[in-house]
Amino acid sequence: MAADTSDTTRDDRARDRDETGRARNARPRDALGRPLPRGAAGVPRVPDDATFTPAEALRQAQDLIDDGSFFHAHEVFEAVWKTCPPDERWLWRGLAQVAVGVTHVQRGNPSGAQALLRRGRDALDRSYAPHDVDVSGVVAFADRLLEDVEAGRHVDTAGIGLTLRAG
Structure with missing residues (x-):
């Protein structure tokens, strides 16, 4: 007979929460954003409440x-x-998704890269370009990277370059 653990609380699974009750991931991360064990030394992160x-x-x-x-x-x-x-x-969602798509390329996850690069490209594929963002350049970047990933070509992640602003 299995032990009943339905009423057992697990402190090791407790998550940090903000003032609204939303979960915050306070675990340290490596340079590619992968979570590390609690207490490990990670790289500095953008704070959850950054503006x-x-x-x-x-x-x-x-x-x-x-x-x-x-x-x-x-x-x-x-x-x-x-x-x-x-x-x-x-705009901001598309930029975030393209950046995470590149992160998946860096991590060696082609299916994740393809999904996020497509989503980012589709979000950005508009004529409106606020804040001098080179939307068409970012879309072209995502398309080229997506083509390489879909074809199974090796992408030198150390050489990936992307310019956000027009000019």
């Missing part, structure tokens, strides 16, 4: 992308996505 102006977000995300830290750039985009005007959500 950025669009210009600040694009500047910080570009610096992270230039360093190959696409997961952390995704966190910057996500922070703006949570607080931006409704007519810009597609």
Whole structure:
């Protein structure tokens, strides 16, 4: 007979929560955003409650992308996505999804990369380009990377470059 554990609370599974009760992932992460065991040394992360102006977000995300830290750039985009005007959500969501798509390429997960690159590209595939974001350039980048991943070609993740701003 199996032991009844339905009333047992498991402190080791407790999650940090914000003031609204939403779960926060306080576990440390590696450079590619993978969770590490609690107490392990991880890389610095974008705080859950971070806020950025669009210009600040694009500047910080570009610096992270230039360093190959696409997961952390995704966190910057996500922070703006949570607080931006409704007519810009597609932009920030698309940028976040493309960045996570690259993260999946870096992690060696082609199916995850394909799904996120497609979603990001589809979100960005619009004519409106606020904040001088080079939307067509990001879409072209996602299309090229998606083509390589779908074809099973090796992608040198150290050489992935993406420019966010037009000009």
